[in-house]
Amino acid sequence: MARYTGPKSKIARKFGEPIFGPDKALEHRNYPPGQHGIAHRRKKISEYGTQLKEKQKAKYTYGLLERQFRILFEKAESSKGVTGEVLLQLLECRLDNVVYRLGIAPTRAAARQFVSHRHITINGHVCNIPSCHVRPGDVVAVREKSKALEVINESLRGNRSSRYSWLEWDAAAMSGKLLNVPERADIPENIKEQLIVELYSK
Incomplete structure (x- = not known):
């Protein structure tokens, strides 16, 4: 059974959110991981990079790997309703x-x-x-x-x-x-689902 087993605090710091639950590492070091940490001046993220980051955040939040996530997206895309909202509803259910x-x-x-x-x-x-x-x-x-x-x-x-x-x-x-089935407004996760739809639509 495939699942993510890597370092969770590093992923949470990457997104700047406690996506795996309360995390003391995120509280003490609320900046991206890496050799230079908070002092490192990061380049501006491209449109594709922003969309990819949002998809990765959704995958890590709900504990899915790429293939599972892609299958759910295709199911959402073929369903009635707004694709992004249906995707989150499928994840919630x-x-x-x-x-x-x-x-x-x-x-x-x-x-x-x-x-x-x-x-x-x-x-x-x-x-x-x-x-x-x-x-x-x-x-x-x-x-x-x-x-x-x-x-x-x-x-x-x-x-x-x-x-x-x-x-x-x-x-x-x-x-x-x-x-x-929860409405989008009732789902508390901080995920911009439209960016995920745009990424898969490329």
């Missing part, structure tokens, strides 16, 4: 992202691991595919055998699902429902 948004996992990487290790169910059935598409009305829950896991309970103590209007969380059952 991935099972690993929904698990993260519900607060079951502290990060998307942890959510991906929970799914892979068969701790998560969809509509009562165990699913170990992080890229599985969650549809409105689907119930995503912690598997009965996994409800006692400390790492899951620790994450749920700081439950984030109430922040998102498209999700409904049932604390007693340790389950959540996707009420609807």
